[in-house]
Amino acid sequence: MKNITFANSINEAIKVAMSIDKNVICYGLGATDPKGIFGTTVGLEEKFGSERVFDMPTSENAMTGVAIGASISGMKTIMTHQRLDFFLLAMDQIVNSAAKMHYMFNGELNVPLTVRLILGRGWGQGPTHSQNLQSWFAHIPGLKVVMPSSAEDAKGLLLSSIFDPNPVIFLEHRWLHNSSSEVPDGDYRIPLGKAKKIKEGNDFTIVSMSYLTAEALIAAKYLKQFGIEVDLIDLRSIKPLDIDTIVSSLSKTGRILVLDTGASTCSVASDIISKLSTKCFSYFKDSPCILTMPDIPEPTSFELTKGFYIRAADIANEILQKLKIENANPYKDIPEPDPHDIPGEWFKGPF
Amino acid sequence: MDEKDKFKLIHKSMFNLEENQNSEINEDIIKRTYYMLKKIRSVEERIAEEYPYNEIRCPTHLSIGQEGVPAAISTLVNDHDYFVSTHRGHAHYLAKGGxxxxMIAEIYGKTTGCAGGKGGSMHLIDKQKGFMGTSAIVGNSIPLGVGLALSNKLKKKNSISCIFIGDGAIEEGVFYESLNFAVLKNLPVVFICENNLYSVYSPLSVRQPEGRSINLLAKAIGANVAHADGNNVLESRKVLKEIITKIKTCESGPWFIEFDTYRWREHCGYQFDNHLGYRDENEYLAWKKRDPLELFKKNNQVLIDYGKIDKFIESEIEEAFRKSKTDPFPEKSEAYQKLYAE
Incomplete structure (x- = not known):
């Protein structure tokens, strides 16, 4: 066990996977450059050789197909993109091939492929460098979608993704890369499809994912002074979705807020509410709520993004209103940090 | 392009084929090649006969007229080599030993089909034989074939990967991306382009600039290239044999071969469609005169008893259709199975 950053934890997971299985290969644009994809692939080529770790042409679609071809013949491929948005060029391969092959060939083939996509917000990433499209991928039968929220989970979930016999979309929030936690050594795996209870409480359920779990924790701490104890569930996997853990929490609290880093329409958050409504409507003591990004692209300007992102204050405010607690001013008490567009002082830009 | 040029078939490959007088075209090869040629033709014609009865209920793209290249390569590869193919993939599946x-059961949607009825005519598979699937999306299987070659290279296997495409796939971005990577990594892969001049009803002339050669495009990317008459089976075989040998013995890197050929029937379905006017009846008749099957028989008259082989093929086909029609459909619950690998 040691305290390391999320980025180092990713790096360590890949090292462990490549050490225990010689069929694991790793590539992506910039995978072997001096910066090594925000440090996550640093040192891999030196350790495992340039046949197994390599940079690639700017050919997202074909290189995804190459990964699928390698994977159906016994390799386990880890592919990385520095922005999710570039991976949109590979939709044919991920949707028509990777997601379908096991099913449409009746189990003859399987695709052990992990696609690491880095997503985020801030620093003027703007309309085409900040998209959080987890619900797109979750919508496609045959894919698994994973969104870790801590360094520990990053390692455990990435190792499980690499050794899963199916294609996994592994979404890393850029704002988490420098966060750190205690991370177990060696081949540490966390099962896919199981959510994690971060905090126990009886008053309100918060379901969260990825970076928003960090904001939710700030909100939970703030709400405590009003006597509100939240049940905080971090999804870990978007698909398969651990709906049972959410149902069980709702049966206790009767009140729920679901957070989503993506846009509102057809979001993971709205899907969870839909599932709960059809599955256990009687558990609701009050109408459920969601906090998502608005249905518009993210603007670039520093001024335009002030107050644009979901913050701890928004989360606290939503719950305070639902519980009709007055005389609280979360926007004053836990204001958006200034500057608002970076994850912390460590971040010096550019992304 | 005038009519004369359009039908000009190029008999010489673009690279200098070493003449091999001791070429092992023996009776056995002739027999096996004919068997595959005739088998593909007869299977496809039988599908065309059965299709109007509406028991085959999936989009089906027949290879009639284009049997030459698959038959030519059928005696040159083994189960360790890989094939990937397209929506028009019956011929390649059979040529690989599928x-x-x-295959017939799959087209009928039966539980005994190669994909248990989940894939149909456009999604054929036989992993044991190295036939790694066909795709309904133009160009989709190209990078898969390159990935299979990468895997072979990393595992130091002396096997090749063959990617079957048509002229339409040349217009997909993924073709350039894939070929670029194959050249970059010197991968053991052959791109086999069966240029039948049409993408559905759209002729090459509305899709690609006049006079530009498909194989020279591939050459510009850095592939070794060849161009041959895909309806001349033994010539195609000779070109393929030399190239496969080069890849397996001297790590020559990727090759791109353009074969001229022609589809006789409609793009998708069992009928003839020249009356629609998207192509000229005379063009069709000119190509029909160059029927790969008839040309093969004419050039190899004395050697074999075709009747005996034909009879064997007929019995195989009869059995396949009889079985497929009576085989059970999958249980309805099967629709919900095998989403994820365990």
């Missing part, structure tokens, strides 16, 4: 009964 099980006929399983």
């Amino acid at each position: 099980d006929l009964n399983k």
